[in-house]
Amino acid sequence: KMAHAQISKYLPPDVNPTKAAIAYGCRALPKLNEELNSEDLLTRQKALMALCDLMHDPEYVYEAINLGFLESLKSLLKDDDDVVRIKTTEVLYIMATHNVGRNGFLENDIILALSFLMDDPYALCRQNLHQAFKYLAQxxxxxxxxxxxxxISPLVLKLQREEEKIQELILDTLASCLQEDATEALSSCAVPFFKQKLLSSNKNIRSKAAQALMAISIPLEGKNQVCRHDVIPILVQLLKDEEEEVQANAAGALMYATVTTEGKYAALDSEAIQPLLKLLFSPLIKVRLNATKALTILAEAPEGRKLLQGHVFNFRNLEMDQNEAVRRAAHIAIKVIEWKP
Incomplete structure (x- = not known):
């Protein structure tokens, strides 16, 4: 049957005047770039509001970078107006959620420009900047x-002073950066700072601190420092945490830190085997996998091997796990535990 021409009783969507520019999408961009550089404060603020909406679309991000927006945004990071700085960092963090934005950051020295706002008086401004760093570090x-x-050193120091929400972002950024290169972190007291965060009452901070320790324990010097600073007993305690993410990352950190003989004995002295065996039954794949690998490494020490010989059936069960990585890890664990010198 024919459709009726009926007038809707609803308002047309989006009649917000500050968002008018959005209607023209890409064609609005050159005009917005002019407005970002305007002498008039309200014009700058409005342009940034409009830009925040547009930057959710990677095509506009690509266009904006080609039109030289990053230079304009860089100078707005130094603006005296706090709303302008907050909105500029917000635009940049939204851009950083896209690959094309992250690449643009690297070509236009945005990292350094943002870093000057790590001491900005406004928490929202700092939060946006750390969110941008977190995405960039991925x-x-x-x-x-x-x-x-x-x-790296300034970020580690900020862990002491920042509010918890921002500490979480910093730990995420550091965990990614340390996988790339842990040298500077190892010479800037990162390990004792992370150790302190393992004791936080905030479960996200405990979990992310364990993740950062996992990354810093990949190089030998990191494994040594984790031992030297007595982090292993705390990681063993965290295997019993009520949060599965914390358990997974604590087991992961132990898996790297116990590769050295000193690390193995520190874990055995802290009675790591019992809580690790319990984690083999975790519903979370990551927990089962990391616990299996950590136990395999402890089984390389004769004392560890002896303690695990009565538990081979646990690993036999895991050889039927739905996850292939867990099955493989269980297979290796059995070989190491049953090895005869």
Whole structure:
């Protein structure tokens, strides 16, 4: 049957005047760039509001970078107006959620420009900046950029002073950067700072601190420092945490830190085997996998092997696990536990 021409009783969507520019999408961009550089404060603020909406679309991000927006945004990071700085960092963090944005950051020295706002009086401004760093660090070249700009020590120090929400972002950024290069972190007291965060009452901070320790324990010097600073007994305690994410990352950190003989004996002395065996039954794949690998490493010490010989059936069960990585790890564990010298 024919459709009726009926007038809707609803308002047309989006009649917000500050968002008018959005209607023209890409064609609005050159005009917005002019407005970002305007002498008039309200014009700058409105342009940034409009830009926040547009930057959710990677095509506009690509366009904006080609039109030289990053230079304009860089100078707005130094603006005296706090709303302008907050909105500029917000635009940049939204851009950083896209690959094309992250690459643009690296080509336009945005990392350094952002780093000057780590002491901004407004928490929202700092939060946006750390969110941008977190996304940037997910790209190996982005993590490298943060390391090369000498930001690891300042980020580690900020863990002491920042509010918890921002500490979480910093720990995420550091965990990604340390996988790329842990040298600077190892010479800037990162291990004792992470150790302190393992004791936080905030489960996200405990979990992310364990993740950062996992990354810093990959190089030998990291394994040695984790031993030297007595982190292993705390990691063993965290295997019994009520949060599965914390258990997974604590087991992961132990898996790296116990590769050295000193690390193995520190874990055995802290009675790591019982809580690790319990984790083999975890519903979380990551927990089962990390616990299996950590136990395999402890089984390389004669004392560890002896303690695990009565538990081979646990690993036999895991050889039927739905996850292939867990099955493989269980197979290796059995070989190590049943090895005869």
């Amino acid at each position: 790209l190996p070249s982005g993590a490298r950029g943060i390391v090369d700009n000498g930001l």
